[in-house]
Amino acid sequence: MSAQKSPFLFLLSASTLVMCVACGSADSGEQAADDFSAQSNRGQAFIVDANSKPNILNIAVGSPDHTTLVAAVQAASLENVLVNAGPLTVFAPVNAAFDALPEGTLDELLKPENKQTLANIVTSHAAPGKFPLEFLKDGMELYMATGHYLPVEVREDGTYVNGAKILASVEATNGMVHVVGQVFLVAAN
Structure with a gap:
């Protein structure tokens, strides 16, 4: 057999x-x-598996409305900041917000010699801590990672930070992402 x-x-x-x-x-x-x-050239910040919940960077990378923000984060070498444990709240300008900057501003900021200025601007969109929309109250000042305070205003048509309306909010594993329609240039100088 x-x-x-x-x-x-x-x-x-x-x-x-x-x-x-x-x-x-x-x-x-x-x-x-x-x-x-x-x-591997992009580092661990971009590694995602099918079972992972998205962190702040994953949310930005996955959004077609935030390609300019992602390019700015990469040019400023801040990817790992957005994947750290946090918590962190990021006010993420949409592409149209960058398009609304004066002509040539973005191109100038993306140059290697302006890396520190760009890093300051990108960092001015981040607040240490997790701040869901319902936590943001009218008249409060939100402490940003750059040391600046930005005003919060609650109007009939929504919540505004530094004059920029929050268009949408997404929870991340390491904090919150609030989509805004304006770039904060408070830390540019």
């Missing part, structure tokens, strides 16, 4: 091996290596 099973097992093993080799290709291995290389 075992003599009959041996050729069958050999053929089964050989056919499985042939199928595995035929289904795989050198290109897919090269692609996986390229994907790993590209991912």
